[in-house]
Amino acid sequence: MGNAEPPREVVASNLRLRLAQDEWEVGAKLPSRAQFAHHCGVGLNVLQKATERLIVEGLLEGRAGSGTYVAPPRERLRMIRSRHRERRGGSPFRSDMHELGSSGTWESSTHARTPAPDRIARRLGIEPGEPTVRTAYEFLADGKPAQLSTSWEPMASTGDTPILLPELGPLAGKGVVERMRSIGIDIETWLELPRPERATEEQATLLGLNIGDLVLAIERTYYAGDGRVVETADIIVPDRSWEVAYEFAVDPHEPA
Known part of the structure; x- marks a missing residue:
C-alpha cells in the first residue's frame, strides 16, 4: 500500500491515456472540473493538480474564465x-x-x-x-x-x-x-x-x-x-x- 501512486498521478495517467487515444480532438473543451472529478471519483483539488500537471506538460491548456482545452502538439x-x-x-x-x-x-x-x-x-x-x-x-x-x-x-x-x-x-x-x-x-x-x-x-x-x-x-x-x-x-x-x-x-x- 505504501508504494501506491498518489491519486493526482493516477488521474493524470488516465487523462494522458485518453488524450493519446484521441478521445478529444485538439482544441476540444474538456468537461467541467466538477463533472470530471465526479466521473473519476476524486475531489476537485485532486483533479486540479492532475490537470495542472498536464498543462505544464503541454497536453492541455487552461483559458481563464473558459475552461480546459486539448492543446495542439508541441513541435520538436x-x-x-x-x-x-x-x-x-x-x-x-x-x-x-x-x-x-x-x-x-x-x-x-x-x-x-x-x-x-x-x-x-x-x-x-x-x-x-x-x-x-x-x-x-x-x-x-x-x-x-x-x-x-x-x-x-x-x-x-x-x-x-x-x-x-x-x-x-x-x-x-x-x-x-x-x-x-x-x-x-x-x-x-x-x-x-x-x-x-x-x-x-x-x-x-x-x-x-x-x-x-x-x-x-x-x-x-x-x-x-x-x-x-x-x-x-x-x-x-x-x-x-x-x-x-x-x-x-x-x-x-x-x-x-
Whole structure:
C-alpha cells in the first residue's frame, strides 16, 4: 500500500491515456472540473493538480474564465551543436534561439569557492576540493523551459580577473569562449559526451516533465590551447521538445 501512486498521478495517467487515444480532438473543451472529478471519483483539488500537471506538460491548456482545452502538439525543435555556435559572439544559447525565431533568456545562480566534487575535479584536471565557480542555469525559449546546465570553472584560471562570476562584470552573459579570450585564454577545442538519461525529480520540476521522462545529458568540456581545462558543464535537454544534431565541417582539401 505504501508504494501506491498518489491519486493526482493516477488521474493524470488516465487523462494522458485518453488524450493519446484521441478521445478529444485538439482544441476540444474538456468537461467541467466538477463533472470530471465526479466521473473519476476524486475531489476537485485532486483533479486540479492532475490537470495542472498536464498543462505544464503541454497536453492541455487552461483559458481563464473558459475552461480546459486539448492543446495542439508541441513541435520538436532541432538544436545544432557545432563549432559555428562558438564563433558568433555573445551567448551561444541566445544565438541558437534567434536562429529558430525564438527569444532565448536564462536565470542563473552562481557560487564561488565551491569545492570541486571528485567527478568534477577529474574532468577539470584538478585536485578534489580545489575551489571552483559553480553556476546553475535554467535556459528559457520564449519564456518556457528549454534546457538546464550546471557549469564549473577552476578559480585558478579566473580567480583574480573581472570574469570570475559568469553573469556579472563586463562580459556578463557572454559565452565561455569570449569570456576566456578576454583574459588571454584561447579555447581551441571542446568535447561533448551525450548520453540518454531519465529526468530526476528536480530536473522534471524545472523542465515541466514527469519524473523518469527521457532527457539528453551532455557532458561538455572546454580546453585551452595549452591543454588546460577551463570549464566543464552538465547540460540537460528534454527529449520531447528538442532533438540534438551535431554539425561537422569537411575540408575539401584534406586527403581522404
